[in-house]
Amino acid sequence: MAIDRFTGEHSVAFIRSEQLFDYARSKSLWYMAFGIACCAIEGLMHASGPRFDFDRMGVFFRASPRQADVMIVAGTVNKKMAETVKLLYDQMPEPKWVVAMGACASTGGPFREYPNVVLGVDQVVPVDVYIPGCPPRPESVQYGFICLQDKITKRTEERLAARRDRS
Amino acid sequence: MLPDATAVSHILTAAGVSNAVVATETLGVVCRLEAASVLRALEALRDGELDFRVLLDFLGADTGEEIEVTYHLRSLTRDEELFIKATVAYDGELRSVWNIYASALMPERETAELLGLSLVGHPNPKRLLTTDGVEPLLRKSVPIRTVEEVRNR
Amino acid sequence: MSDPRDDVISVGALAAEGTHSAGDPPAGIRRVPSGVDGLTTEHLIINMGPQHPSTHGVLRLLIEVDGEEVLAAETSLGYLHRGIEKLAESRKYHQLGTLMDRGDYVSGMHGEQAAALATEKLLEVTVPDKARYIRTLVAELTRLASHLVWYGTFGLDTGAMGQFLYAVRDREVLLDILEEISGQRMMFNYIRPGGVVADLPVGIEKKILDFLTDFDVHLEEHHALLGGNEIFQMRVKGIGTISREMALAFALSGANLRATGVGFDVRRDRPYDAYPDLDFDVPVGSTGDAWDRYMVRMEEMRQSVRMVRQCIEGMPEGDFTAKVPKVIRPAEGEVYASVESSRGETGVHLVSDGSPEPYRYHYRGPSLFACQVLEEILPGHLLADVVMMIGSLDIMLGEADR
Ligand code: SF4
Numbered sequence: 001m002a003i004d005r006f007t008g009e010h011s012v013a014f015i016r017s018e019q020l021f022d023y024a025r026s027k028s029l030w031y032m033a034f035g036i037a038c039c040a041i042e043g044l045m046h047a048s049g050p051r052f053d054f055d056r057m058g059v060f061f062r063a064s065p066r067q068a069d070v071m072i073v074a075g076t077v078n079k080k081m082a083e084t085v086k087l088l089y090d091q092m093p094e095p096k097w098v099v100a101m102g103a104c105a106s107t108g109g110p111f112r113e114y115p116n117v118v119l120g121v122d123q124v125v126p127v128d129v130y131i132p133g134c135p136p137r138p139e140s141v142q143y144g145f146i147c148l149q150d151k152i153t154k155r156t157e158e159r160l161a162a163r164r165d166r167s
Numbered sequence: 168m169l170p171d172a173t174a175v176s177h178i179l180t181a182a183g184v185s186n187a188v189v190a191t192e193t194l195g196v197v198c199r200l201e202a203a204s205v206l207r208a209l210e211a212l213r214d215g216e217l218d219f220r221v222l223l224d225f226l227g228a229d230t231g232e233e234i235e236v237t238y239h240l241r242s243l244t245r246d247e248e249l250f251i252k253a254t255v256a257y258d259g260e261l262r263s264v265w266n267i268y269a270s271a272l273m274p275e276r277e278t279a280e281l282l283g284l285s286l287v288g289h290p291n292p293k294r295l296l297t298t299d300g301v302e303p304l305l306r307k308s309v310p311i312r313t314v315e316e317v318r319n320r
Numbered sequence: 321m322s323d324p325r326d327d328v329i330s331v332g333a334l335a336a337e338g339t340h341s342a343g344d345p346p347a348g349i350r351r352v353p354s355g356v357d358g359l360t361t362e363h364l365i366i367n368m369g370p371q372h373p374s375t376h377g378v379l380r381l382l383i384e385v386d387g388e389e390v391l392a393a394e395t396s397l398g399y400l401h402r403g404i405e406k407l408a409e410s411r412k413y414h415q416l417g418t419l420m421d422r423g424d425y426v427s428g429m430h431g432e433q434a435a436a437l438a439t440e441k442l443l444e445v446t447v448p449d450k451a452r453y454i455r456t457l458v459a460e461l462t463r464l465a466s467h468l469v470w471y472g473t474f475g476l477d478t479g480a481m482g483q484f485l486y487a488v489r490d491r492e493v494l495l496d497i498l499e500e501i502s503g504q505r506m507m508f509n510y511i512r513p514g515g516v517v518a519d520l521p522v523g524i525e526k527k528i529l530d531f532l533t534d535f536d537v538h539l540e541e542h543h544a545l546l547g548g549n550e551i552f553q554m555r556v557k558g559i560g561t562i563s564r565e566m567a568l569a570f571a572l573s574g575a576n577l578r579a580t581g582v583g584f585d586v587r588r589d590r591p592y593d594a595y596p597d598l599d600f601d602v603p604v605g606s607t608g609d610a611w612d613r614y615m616v617r618m619e620e621m622r623q624s625v626r627m628v629r630q631c632i633e634g635m636p637e638g639d640f641t642a643k644v645p646k647v648i649r650p651a652e653g654e655v656y657a658s659v660e661s662s663r664g665e666t667g668v669h670l671v672s673d674g675s676p677e678p679y680r681y682h683y684r685g686p687s688l689f690a691c692q693v694l695e696e697i698l699p700g701h702l703l704a705d706v707v708m709m710i711g712s713l714d715i716m717l718g719e720a721d722r
Contacts, residue, residue, distance in 0.1 A: 038425035049488030113311040114403030119320035193653040228680040270571035296398035
């Protein structure tokens with residue numbers, strides 16, 4: 001187990017339960033298979049393909065939002081789609097994260113001037129990681145997920161620090 | 168590729184479509200009609216000897232004064248293409264041709280909503296692409312977002 | 321016997337679609353309190369999409385079912401409507417390719433090619449021979465890449481997973497080649513009015529030929545893996561039959577049209593770029609069911625391989641682009657140009673008023689017409705076959721919604 005690397009074999013580790021859970025969560029980020037546009041081909045199809053193989057990071061696709069931890073918004077969100085994105089986000093169980101993949105999901109991308117396009121998915125749901133590019137290469141998506149894992153594992157420390165500051 | 172312009176006008180006059188202008192332009196053979204006679208003309212062309220069985224495409228354009236709609240016909244047996252053009256006023260009605268060419272169903276809905284026309288004679292005249300309250304986006308009078316609007320999102 | 325559903329009163333409106341006003345149920349969909357056989361069953365309306373792993377993007381279908389049988393269906397589009405036509409009116413001519421790439425995003429080169437051909441028709445430039453060959457070469461490579469996506473996802477729709485991974489493996493190599501040529505994996509913007517943006521990189525011919533040597537074997541493996549599978553055959557044969565009349569009435573194009581036995585191919589019948597010099601066959605089907613569409617697409621891949629080889633062999637010397645001004649101001653006029661993309665006839669209808677930007681730019685996406693035919697062919701099939709039919713039509717929502 002990976003934890004052995006830090007503690008040595010046959011050891012007892014003392015860890016806060018929230019920290020343990022966060023650690024576990026960061027290593028099994030199941031994303032919802034929800035490709036909107038072009039980015040989906042790179043971020044969902046090629047990412048789960050043999051070369052980039054996100055499965056080895058514990059990143060795997062689920063067909064239903066109710067089983068997913070992460071929503072990759074891969075594509076242009078327009079006014080008709082925005083309601084659906086919100087609905088799907090609300091259906092995901094806590095804790096949940098959102099990755100805005102590509103220029104479109106971050107700011108509107110090449111279609112930002114069209115009045116029917118929403119300028120970034122962060123106007124609809126809260127976003128944790130933005131990945132630039134049009135489309136981002138699968139490597140960038142992978143790096144985005146590593147950033148998300150960092151963010152998740154650091155959550156407890158941040159919360160503890162905040163608690164210490166308050167007292 | 169190009170159909171015989173006289174044969175086209177012959178079919179149209181036989182079907183009782185008056186003042187149709189058939190001419191060869193950069194686009195190909197273009198036939199300009201009044202909007203009221205489009206249905207009759209299309210029916211005659213589909214069943215006539217030129218055999219225009221396929222409505223390949225349908226589109227509308229804002230010319231600045233009115234909406235110009237284009238029907239792009241193709242005959243596979245004779246390998247010919249024909250464009251039919253008609254104009255509709257801004258607040259005018261677009262008459263559906265779906266029972267002559269089924270392929271017009273969705274392009275007509277799209278054109279009607281994006282150019283702000285009202286669609287008549289269509290089995291399902293709902294909006295196709297946008298939600299209620301979105302203005303007719305393809306009209307020249309509807310601007311796209313400016314750089315400032317995008318920056319201060 | 322009259323249909324017992326006809327004299328039943330509707331018991332309630334279907335849930336409002338998006339923000340559409342509630343009230344009218346979609347056309348052709350009726351809610352009835354009792355079933356055909358007199359049992360008290362209610363027809364169920366199933367909403368499929370826009371988030372559904374098998375709708376190939378954001379297609380939304382409303383399906384009325386009686387038990388497992390589909391009675392009616394309505395397609396709802398617009399979840400990816402992002403204004404390619406409107407934005408093109410504020411772009412320069414050489415920027416049109418950027419938008420077209422994102423229309424049919426799996427076969428970007430074909431969209432660029434259509435836009436470039438339309439502009440060239442207005443400009444009346446002659447494209448150098450080398451540019452014509454390079455365009456054809458990259459277009460056929462893109463067709464392979466696009467058909468591999470179709471092949472992979474079609475297998476996923478039928479419940480197979482392994483062949484998807486093999487398809488992506490081949491696609492990765494193809495994308496590497498296309499990236500080396502154009503600089504991007506998917507959004508190339510490589511074909512410009514007058515030619516292409518850069519010459520072929522040194523040594524790419526060998527890479528392509530190496531890939532093709534492998535791919536010859538892999539393609540037969542792909543076919544054996546999916547098409548040779550008895551379960552797959554049983555699931556697709558006789559499903560989603562489109563008659564010749566229906567295909568013409570709904571203006572289908574590409575493999576969907578050819579599967580019904582109509583052998584229209586833009587590459588052969590309206591030749592553009594280097595296609596007149598190439599030797600290739602146009603496969604046609606006979607019955608127009610999902611199996612025929614599968615077979616036609618598989619054969620198209622073999623033909624593409626042939627064409628790529630011919631392009632490399634016959635690649636002429638010379639310039640890769642004609643002399644085209646930086647800011648293109650074509651003469652006033654209206655043109656239509658079309659190419660055979662992976663999904664069918666991709667056409668561009670361009671109106672110019674003499675300014676550096678198009679006056680009206682219309683993009684004919686073959687997928688829009690394939691979406692229409694879905695409403696027609698779904699009734700009468702089982703619910704489980706719905707995804708099969710969507711998969712076999714190879715719909716790309718980016719170009720249906722535009
Ligand atoms: S960022 Fe680019 S590739 Fe991604 S969805 Fe937008 S246009 Fe497509």
